[in-house]
Structures are given as structure tokens and as C-alpha cells.
Amino acid sequence: MSEHGYVEDDFARDTDYIEDRITADGRDGWPVEADRYRLVVSRACPWANRAIIVRRLLGLEDVLGMGVCGPTHDERSWTFDLDLDGRDPVLGIERLQDAFLARFPDYPKGITVPAIVDVPTGKVVTNDFPQMTLDLSLEWTAHHRDGAPSLYPEALREEIDEVNAWVYTDVNNGVYRCGFAGRQASYERAYDRLFGALDRLEERLTDRRYLVGDTITEADVRLFTTLVRFDPVYHGHFKANRNKLVEMPALWGYARDLFQTRGFGDTVDFEHIKRHYYVVHSDINPTRIVPKGPDLAGWLTPHGREALGGRPFGDGTPPPAPRKDERVPSEHRAA
Template sequence: MAEQEHEEHTKGGVYSVKGKEYTRDDRYITTRITKDGEDGFKVEPNRYRLVAARACPWANRTLIVRRLLGLEDVISVGMPGPTHDADSWTFDLDEDGLDPVLQIPRLKDAYLKRDPEYPLGITVPAIVDEQDGAVVTNDFAQITLDFSSEWSEYHREGAPDLYPEHLREEMDKVMRYIYTEINNGVYRCGFAGSQEAYDSAYDRLFTALDTISERLENRRYLMGDNITEADVRLFTTLVRFDAVYHGHFKTNRSKLSEMPVLWAYARDLFQTPGFGDTVDFDQIKKHYYIVHKDINPSQIVPNGPDNSLWLTEHGREALGGSPFGNGTAPGPVKPGEEVRPEGRADA
């Protein structure tokens, strides 16, 4: 099972309690989709729909892993818009405001289809059973690991092994550290309820970033010569760092672009097929700056930074290795799933 890491579970997203450290709810629908169907949901092509907003770092992971493994033709995807109200993510980017497959205006409808009294937050990513329109799982940490293991029969030819058996023990420790200290660390800063809580969170975050930077000085990827899920999990925080976290969450000791090793590493991944082509900077900024009204009451979305810098030379090839090992890069993005022009780094 995945290490226990978790997304916010409030009706309107994350929140803080004044004077206290931000903590993240850990209650999830942990039903799994497996080869043997032990939980009642068997791996089956064209049965399940991944609902994943591009704005959300946890959902962004699932989009990257789905693409790297070539699961686009067996697991469909629905993408809510970047903003939501206190009640639910909505499909406001789709025609008539309805998901074209599920035919619902709000993700909440799929949660209520599973449990009419569903008491927790309406989070992405979520996997919905297209047969009855009910959510199967929103346990994002397990979803991507199951994409690697349980869906292996449907991986594309040349797909990378993102969760290698011989590395799992070490990987689980690395991913746990990345989650607690970095993925969740930026939120701990942004939603700190007191100066003391913020100061502690700030120090903890940058200690971790420095530690990971040292790890990456002489190795191209977190686990060695090839990409793994650990890199996916770190990337989705790094790609949001300068656009959102540095200012909005007050993680401002350094910009990512001022941390040479991490900046080069992040650009290397961004320029790898399957990573940057899932990132929509416009949606990322709109989500954080508009939804988090307690942090940004004006809801003004900043114009910067210059996202074209993500396409500049990184020089990480000198460390050797190759992203896909003995495999190959994924092909072009599936038609209809392309990032909108205004959200791309080359816009």
C-alpha cells in the first residue's frame, strides 16, 4: 500500500486554525481497482474515468503517470476547471458545464452517487466508475502506484517502470520524506495559523529542499539514472514553486530558479514528454490565487513569472542516465487533452 499521505478534506479546501500548525486530513475512500477485483472493482479498460484538475498538484501526479504509462486509451479523463466553490469542483470548462461522459456539473454528484450522506471533502483526483457514475477512490497516493502495478497489462510498449521492485523500500522512504517535508511543507507554510507555526514550517521546508538538492547534485534522478514515481511526486511541487508557493504561501527564502540544482532538475523533467505537457500554468495560478480568498482576499492573479524559462537548457544530461531507461518516451498528447495555449510555457 502507498505511504500515508493525504490531500485536504474540507469542503472548500485547505484551511488553518489561528495559532496552530496546519494539518491535513487523512480520511480517504481507499477502495482499490485491482487485477483480482478484491475490493469489488476489477481492472477493466474503458470502465473508469479519472477526474483530475490540472491546477491541483496531487491530481497532476495522476495525469503524468497515466501519460507516462500510456493508459490514456483505457482510462478516460475528465478535467474540472481551476476554481471551485466551497461545495465542489465543477466542470465549467466543458460544454454546457457538464462532464461529457459522466454528464454531471459537479464532482460532488459522483461522490453522492456512492454515498448520499458522504461527509468529507470533494477532492481530486478521483476515479469514477462509468457504469454507475459513482466514485471508486480518491486515495491519490495509491492511485498512481496501482497504475504502475495493477494496470500493467495495459501499459504502452516501452513504458517506464515507475515503481521498481528492487527500489521500493528506499523509494517509499524518499517519497514519504518528500511528502511530509516538501509536498505538504509548502501548505504548512501557506496555512500556518501563527508566526511561530510559520517560522517552524519555513525552516523545515527549506531544510528539506536543501537536503534533496544535495541528493540530486551527482545523480540525475532521485533514485538514480531513470525516472520513477518519486520524481513525479517532487516535480508537481517544484513546478508550482515560483508561480504560486514563493509568493502566495510565503516560501520566499529562495525562488526555485535561485536553487541551481533543483531548478536544473525540474527543467530536465519539465522538458521530458509526460511532464511539462501536463502542466497548465494559467490554471495553477488561477486556482491558488482565486480560491484561497483567506490568503489573497483581492483574488488578483499575478502576471508573472516568465514561464518560458522552463524551456531553457538545463545541462543535466552530463550526469548520464536516461529518463525512460530501456524504454521509450510517450507519444504525442492525446487529441483533446492538450494544455490550452494560455497555460503553456511557450505561450
């Protein structure tokens, strides 16, 4: 088995995460409290990017601090190499691994982002990324900003869950099954499933602005973080090359619509994204050369999706501009 989880044939993602939850009633022993926890992310990672976006949209920045790891890591752990002296300024650790080992001294699994760490004890609470964003929506409501959108409305949950299930299997994880396939046949199966799903999404989004309902939901957040990485990384690095995102009119317009919505594009660091995949995945890219392209200017071009109707935030409002200390450097953004 490789460090990325493929065994001769098909890529198999390890989905055995720490399932503790931070809840309003504290039933798992972790009650929602302002300033108690720290969300640890890397802007390179699509799963972490989801948590960054949801935290922004809900306005949780002042109650749930965020530590940002650098775009690359070694076999041990993500590191805080962007911070002064290489340590997270709140947790005081050099590696995210330290928080996992503080709770589980013999922790045998991968050290993944996003993770939430209990600041007083320095122990990891959870790295269960699918549940994490749902709990930010449903359990942290006492701390949501005025005008926070409803990203997981009760009336749409069944449809959101259904869409999320096949998007995760065939798109979010489908690109990895292409990239880390161990044999030609498994790669081609993954490739066919991926583009079959993208064609399904292209058709779905041709006459509707968002995936479920007429506002942004959790489903849009989960798809966006894969789409924004598609042309810079997945098309070439993962051999998902039937066509580029920019060649799929509805998906490209949809992705630009979200990118230009406050809380989405302002969380995206294209430099970190490219450095992570092309440097860390040395078994796929042994030279570790990071491509100079693609041209990112298209992300800011008009998308015309307003004509489909819909209201991005429903009865809510856009989030404020990013905090100064959490802004993506201008040279790492679309321009």
C-alpha cells in the same frame, strides 16, 4: 477550523481518503477494465497532476478516460465548467460532488481530485491519490503501452518509499503548512522544515540526475508537481520566500530536465495553477488578483543534466505526443 484545515496554529491536511482500490484481481470489487472508469482531475492541483503524468507515461489514455475540472471551485465541489453546458461528457454531471454522493449520500468530507469514478454506476471508487498512481503502475500492467517505463521497480521500492515519505511531509505538504499556518511560530517552523528539505534535495541532486536510481520513478513525479508550482505560487502566495526555485541550481536544473521530458511539461497548465491558488484561497488573497508573472521562458532553457548520465525511461521509450483533446492550450504553457 478554516475550510483549508488549519486550527489556530498548524495546518493539518485531512488524509482520510476513500481507500478502495482498482486491482487486476478485483479484490475490492473494482477490477481493472478498459473503458469502465474515468479519472477526474484538475490541472491546477498538484496531487491530480501526479495522476495525469503517470497515466501519460504508462500510455493509459485509451483505456482510462479523463475528465478535467476547471481551475476554481466553490465550497461544495470541483465543477466541469470547461465542458459544453458545464457537464462532463461521459459522466453527465456538473459537479464531482455528484459522484461522491451517488455512492455515499451523506459523504461528510471534502470532494477532492484526483478521483476515479465508475462510469456505469456514476459512483466514486477512490480519491486515495498516493495509492492511485502506484496502482496505475502495478495493477494496470495489462493495458500499459509498449515501452512504458517502470516507475515503481521492485528493487528500488524501499528507497522510493523512504524518499517519498519525507518529501511529502516537508515539501509537498510543507508548502501548504507555510501557506495556511495560523500563527507566526507555526509558519516559521514550516518554513524552516521546507527549506531544510529543499537544501537536502539540492545536495542529493547535485551529482545524480534522478531522485532514486538512474531512471525516472514515482519519486520524481511526486516532487516535480510541487517544484513546477513553486515560483508561480508557493514563493509568494504561501510565503515560501527564502529563495526561488530558479536560485537553486541543482533543483532548477532537475525541474527543467523533467519539464522538458515528454509526459511532464506537456501536462502543466500554468494559467490554471495560478487561477486556482490566487482565486480559491481568498482568505490568503482577498483581492483574488492573479499575478501576471513570473516569466516562464526559463523552463525551456538547456539544463545540462544529461552530463550526469541516467536514462529517463530506462529500457522503455517516451510516450507519444498528447492526444489532441488533452493538450494544454499553448497560451497556458511555457513559451
